[in-house]
Amino acid sequence: MDERIKKQIAFSLELDKEKNVFRQTSLSGHGRKENDAEHAWHMAIMAYLLQEYANAPVDVARVMLMCLIHDVVEIDAGDTYAYDSEGLETQKAREDAAKERIFSLLPDDQKADLISVFDEFEANETAEAKFAHAMDNFQPLLLNHSNGGSDWREHDVHAGHVYGRQQKTREGSEYLYEITDTILKENIQKGSLPDRPARED
Numbered sequence: 001m002d003e004r005i006k007k008q009i010a011f012s013l014e015l016d017k018e019k020n021v022f023r024q025t026s027l028s029g030h031g032r033k034e035n036d037a038e039h040a041w042h043m044a045i046m047a048y049l050l051q052e053y054a055n056a057p058v059d060v061a062r063v064m065l066m067c068l069i070h071d072v073v074e075i076d077a078g079d080t081y082a083y084d085s086e087g088l089e090t091q092k093a094r095e096d097a098a099k100e101r102i103f104s105l106l107p108d109d110q111k112a113d114l115i116s117v118f119d120e121f122e123a124n125e126t127a128e129a130k131f132a133h134a135m136d137n138f139q140p141l142l143l144n145h146s147n148g149g150s151d152w153r154e155h156d157v158h159a160g161h162v163y164g165r166q167q168k169t170r171e172g173s174e175y176l177y178e179i180t181d182t183i184l185k186e187n188i189q190k191g192s193l194p195d196r197p198a199r200e201d
Contacts, residue, residue: 014075021037067136103118134173
């Protein structure tokens with residue numbers, strides 16, 4: 001094997017570690033917690049299925065690639081729960097170091113390409129990044145809803161927390177935000193999501 005494919009295989013094997021990074025969201029039907037690889041795969045498929053609801057036309061292949069690599073850095077940095085204010089303070093530094101190490105396993109051209117896609121997602125300025133962020137919010141929302149809001153209750157998450165995070169869904173898809181709003185109101189009414197202001201953390 002030449003050096004290029006050795007690096008590509010090394011990166012491919014490194015990605016396998018993402019299957020061991022478990023998130024705070026449970027699988028539908030009150031299953032175990034999902035892992036990062038499952039989350040990324042689910043987001044990517046949803047991006048393809050729901051692309052017609054994006055606020056602007058998107059290159060869906062690029063959106064899917066964003067979905068698939070956006071959490072690769074958690075191999076080193078670990079999962080940071082969306083509503084963990086303490087963890088969010090150090091998230092960027094941890095993930096920047098992980099980004100450099102993990103993508104450096106690749107040949108230089110592919111490293112540059114994937115870091116460009118990763119950084120585009122993080123900047124959240126293009127139509128593709130905004131729609132990918134909508135998927136990053138909508139996917140766990142659907143799982144939470146399927147579980148009767150059990151993950152929100154487990155972490156003492158309030159409606160104010162969730163509505164704040166879901167503004168990125170609105171930037172990517174007004175229609176999916178309308179569905180999100182309906183789901184959240186249903187969970188508030190059922191008592192699955194307390195309708196109180198977000199805590200001062």
